[in-house]
Amino acid sequence: MFPHRNPDVFEAKTIVSAYSAAFRTLCARVNDFTFHYCEMSEREDLAKVTSTVECPHRAYEKQRAVHALNNLSDAVGEFHASCHGM
16 A cells, blocks of 8 residues: 555665654655655646636646645544554
8 A cells, every 4th residue: 555654664774763653654655745746736737727616727736736635634644543542
């Protein structure tokens, strides 16, 4: 599912982290989700967005933003659950 479940796999073996695996997992997920969102944002596509509600480009960009926000919320929620043993 997510390669972030075991952050040690992607970190240098010589670095001893002062942060928990759960926190490092959260950081990796936030980094990946935001990187993906930014990389998939094209200036030309954003220029096509208009203020009209019917604009398909606006609807698409809104859907992308909501999806990114949901991913970030899920990551934070899973982090909190792991910290509280839920």
